[in-house]
Amino acid sequence: MVEARENVPQWLRTSAGWSWRLVALVVGLSLVVYATAQVELVFVAVFLALVLTSVFRPLANVYDRVMPRPLATVLSLLTGVVVFGGLMTFVVASVAGQWTELAGQFDTGLQQILEYLQHLPFGLSVTGDQLNEWVQAGGQWLSDNAETLASRAAESAGSVLEALMVIALAIFCTIFFVNSGDRIWSWFVHQLPVRNRRRLREAAGAGWYTFSGFARGTVIIAFSDGILAFVLLSILGVPLAAPLAVLVLIGAFIPLIGAPLAMIIAAVVALAAEGVVTALIVTIGIALIGQLEGHVLQPLIMGKQVSLHPVVVAIAVFAGTVLAGILGAVVAVPLVAVVWTVFSTLRGDQPVPLPRGAPDSSDSPGDPETPEVDPVPAGPAGAEESATGDRATGGGAGKTT
Template sequence: MSESVENVPQWLRTTGGWSWRLVAVVAAVALVVYATTQVQVVFVAVFLALVLTSVFRPLADFYARALPRVLATLFALLSGVVVFGGLMAYVVASVAGQWSRLAGEFDSGVEQILDSLQNLPFGLSVTGEQLNEWIDAGQQWLADNAEDLAGQAAERAGSVVEGLMVFALAIFCTVFFVHSGDRMWRWFLRQVPARQRRRWHDAAGAGWYSFSGFARGTVIIAFIDGVLAFVLLQILGVPLAAPLAVLVLIGAFIPIIGAPLAMVIAAVVALAAQGFVTALIVTLGIAAIGQLEGHVLQPLIMGKQVSLHPVVVAVAVLSGTVLAGILGAVVAVPLVAVVWTVFSTLRGDPPVPLPADADEGSPDPPEPGGRAEVADPGEDGVTADPVGPRQPPPPA
């Protein structure tokens, strides 16, 4: 037996060792993905709660300087409701005031598009008979698939109820994360063996620093994108500028594919309402906003909190889209950023600096290197730091 082992080349033994480790990692990741898909509603709710917590916790900490923690949490959440509700009310009012105007301009715009299709160069023109055939084929398809479409509508009704459940659970979790997330984390640390608490503490702190930076930065950047798009559409006189700007704002939350989709929709509306020149200006303007976001806003607002190569971002978004559609595209980048940050921190080479603030406004541990407020008695009855013994600083 020993002779047979010695006859195996070293490169083959090394490759075999890495192979079974890789298989184990892939199996673990597949198991996590499968378990997540089985409780997708809960996962989405908790993810949304963490995003909201990253936004509202700093505001609650600010209010807590002059108010009790309960009132600070309440006022922070109410501030979000006022801002979001005011935005939605403005969008609804804009749609109601400009809908009739847009309908008339859209009809004339469609006629212009049809006329343009009949006079294309290089023999690519589409005749009126072909357009009528396509319209008839579309109507026939709707008639043949009416039952299936009705069934899908019924499924969407169930999805609405499910969405309300997700939203309710997310708000419920957000309230507790904002109010007492630090105490929840210290309770969790006490369930970890004492010698491992420092590593968990540092890794979780770095992971939350990356996630909260991404979430808050995305919200701020999306708001700026929406404001700039609204100003551009207002200057050009494009109808429904407010809802189109909100669409651009929402598109900022979907990496790579969100902004282009919003740009195409805004350009189509501009084409129908104002003509080709305005549509071209809208396309170039929103593309310029995207460049401003990628080269100025993201480095300025997020800094190095999310340090992922563009290739990694593209692969993560595509993989998330394949696994879970638009939802996967939204959560892929922050999840990959957190996993990479935690892994690097556990390896001893954190890719991002740990926050200087003790709590960073999150349901995560206090400042790495600080002592937790609740002590935990050790085996000999001596009170110990819940995150483990303090390590001496590395030599300069």
């Protein structure tokens, strides 16, 4: 008896197979995003803890050579507190000394900008009546939304409390991640079936290598941008050079949009204080700093650890902004980079150097004849030592296209 075959074209079978897989993937990602949104504060705290761990763990490893691990952990964190506190003290002192002078200069600069708008070429000038109409419209909007703005201001106290809770949890997690993250990760891995441990170690080690490389590289690049901006603004004699440099430093943590916003604010302050020529020089100078960052610092510091195509970066930042605002814009790129690295590793590729002692991906993880090896843990906060061969081997994450 001949089995009857369905009269369905092969292309339709293939399309149907990919369609339900795509639907399942979208549903799974949606559930992850929804679950993350429900515990957003916890997610932010853990994410911040991982960033801090990637920065302080190498320092703790250095201190660990001459002192016990707990003391090395505390000393590394205190070093960060001293550096950050000194930076903030310097910024506050600079603002306190120049704020009054800048307030008057900024008002003068705004008047200059309004005058420029009224004398633009090619018939694009904005009349005084139009400006007055916009100002009145803005005042009317403030009047109409006064209650909403007041309620949001009242909610700020709760936001401050939540921020303090997030910081406290992040610091708490950071202490344990830096001190004993390898043991925490090893315990987690050993809760899984033996046949899955090898592949998980390999994928998690690659993901942590990418994440830690991104975090440390971003911090180094941000400080480099801030120092260069401070030197530029100081040479030009722009007031509040230190706070503006810190603003550039902060903007470096927000891909695509952070640096341009910092550049605009610095240019407006330069216009208010020193005039059009200085503002133009500041704009060009900070733009050149951005080019130096993109073409020299990032390839030099990060290598190919987080080498994503600009289109992927733009889409990730936009999607993250839509889903979670500024927070989404900040975490989108490292998350996409980590997910891609983990996916590539699970698929059998090696986009980053394998952790020391990890089995080669060509070995079958489920092969019962292959003895289970327990290499140095290579997960979050535990892959620092296991991935120290990264720069030595010259390896890096594969470039997405």
